[in-house]
Amino acid sequence: MTEALETLRQGVRTWLEANAPRGWREACTDHQSFLDTQRSWFAKLVEGGYAVPHWPAEWPGGGRSLAEQKVIYEEFARADTPRLLLSFMSTYHAACTLFEWGSAAQQQHYIPRILEGEIWCQGFSEPNAGSDLAALNTRAERRGDVYVVNGQKLWSTMGQFADKCLLLVRTSSEGAKQAGLTYLLLDLKAKGVTVRPIHQIHGDEEFAELFLDDVEIPVGDRLGAEGQGWAVAQSTLSSERGLTLLELGARLRGSLWRIVGLIRGTGRAEDPGVLRDVGRLATKIDAAVAIADQFIAARIAGEEQVGDASLVKLTYSRTLREFTLLGLRLGGMEAQYHAPITFGGGMETGNWMADFMNSYAWTIAGGSDEVQRNIIAERLLGMPREPKGWTSAGAAA
Template identity: 45%
Template sequence: MSADRPEELGAFRERVREWCRTEIPADWRQAQTGVGGAEFVAFQQDWFQRLRRAGFAVPHWPAEYGGGMSVAQQIVLYQELAAHDAPRLVLAFVSVHHAAATLLGAGTPEQRRRHLPAILDGEIWVQGFSEPGAGSDLAALRTAARREGGEFVVTGQKVWASGAQYADWCLLLARTDPEAPKRRGISYFLLDMRSPGIEVRPIRQATGDAHFCEIFLDEVRIPAENLIGAENKGWQVAQQTLGAERGLTMLELAERLGHAGFRWLVEEARAHGDPVVDDRLAALEIELTGLRALCRDLVERHEAGTAGPADASVVKLFYSELLQRMTDFGAELGAVGAHTVLRKPMSGGWESGAWVLDFVGSWEWTIPGGTSEIQRTIIGERGLGLPREPVVSS
């Protein structure tokens, strides 16, 4: 089927709409608010398999692994899932995007055969990149791996690892050559989270959630066949992993913000009947329209190979800071309204309608994947060709 033809794309949109009407649980937000970890995992796994049976779980994967949708179809799919307020694939996000992109881009045939079907069956992955003192400056990581025969022995600490308490496998960066320049001595591993020597500690956040975790590694042994890419060349592989945050993942988030999030904001504003409120609402709607158009344009140009080196940074910066402005406005409007609640649904996103919690949570979006300051530096240097920032030696 050629989804680029308007009539076929329209038929595909109608099929997705009908599926959404029958398959999205009507009360999932209420049912997922305040649940424990086991209930959250069970719901997420069930939702993933519903999407899988429909062919909607991994549309961006190659056809031989269960994907194969055109970019136009993927855009329609995410638009309709957002419009119908579908749950997010919170638990499988790293698995279907970061792990899959890494395996497809740098994995061996055996690694792909082992893990891609397992991800479709529900294998959960976590990203073990950031460390205390090596977050935005990821290349400063200090987790060390030394080779002993057919194994690597790893000791160190990771932090801000989303969903680590539920994970089966970890995408792990560790330093294998302490004498090399910091970007050249890093290797990339596939780590079985059931290995001896691993301790996971959830981090309680200001919103009450605990989806971030610390991972402690004490003499953890990783078979050499779990090295992905060449030894000491992990930095290059990591760029493929981080690249999975671009494009369609941002499109999905932008569409969700523009649909459910904005609808609730309009409902909150109606109770005020204030022209100043209406004016701010109109300004936000203009920004949301621009964000959604930017995301669609980025996806199309990325597929065509014409995306610029800083375009993804523009989208990430715009989304994260618009999210803050929008949730801040919602918190102002809803401070005495019905949406001032103390919990938000586990399977939702950053647009739950619990405005105070949404606003507090929105600040994390200006940090992961590169802080707003880093995004502006990338835009200036790579996008506008400005002089590079001076490197300050410690």
């Protein structure tokens, strides 16, 4: 197996030497350059068979083992290729949810279009339903063969560039909040949809808000049964906290050279304190990758427990923050200047101030660290549930 993996590694490395985009960081200084780079790089990866190694084997480049996926992602990180931010939701969230919940007709319709470059976003969070996703209020009323949807979605990653949306809506207010949710597939070109980018303080527009006014969605574009949206949404979020974090962990490990470069550049290669901090960080990165590996192995074996994905997500978000904080500290005053961002650069770019600010998004997106800790405590450790109405101050509200 080691020999086979080494052969794969050399094959990926050779392919990247011939095909990896050059100078993309310098080029991606505006949204159009970012879009062009992302689309061309994804198309090249599809052609080369490296775009979706986590997909089933019947799809081009799919069927790769966990060990093979690690090798591919490690080599991409080593070559400093662009992260596929534009197709991130498409190849992970949308595809993985469709593979698990989609009918044969839905899979045959949507999956090939993802490989052709169709962009998806996620419509879960709302102004009053972020970490408490079950509190969402976007309504969908069934009228014959369509659902008529009204409401607003917030923090939709890459929503302003997307063609389709994974939409979680409320179809009933009876019973538990989770029981009234339904999962729909929305065409963002449909009548009544308005998409507005959200301008962020550091200069990016990574997110958008969606306004839905009497939008009609065919019943045939529902995943799962009506009222089963909560279960479908957990599959979507698990793909983010598991499969995607395998890639992100490999990229984080591959980006340690940026920390090493800072040490050498500042003449601190013999500083015991610095070496101690780097050693601790490297150990934490290895642990985060190992936890992601363990999660995926359990999922493949059918042994995944509720809360396993939360453990992966929490570990990665804390490790990413420590990585960017150490880079910011070692970089000194120069690293604290706010340099122009690289659109689509990810969170380990070496622009330490921007990376550090971006790292905090991972402690919130996909479920805050506090929510993940509650899930881990209650579902994995069997601890008592947090009392309803209990405040952070420790007193009943």
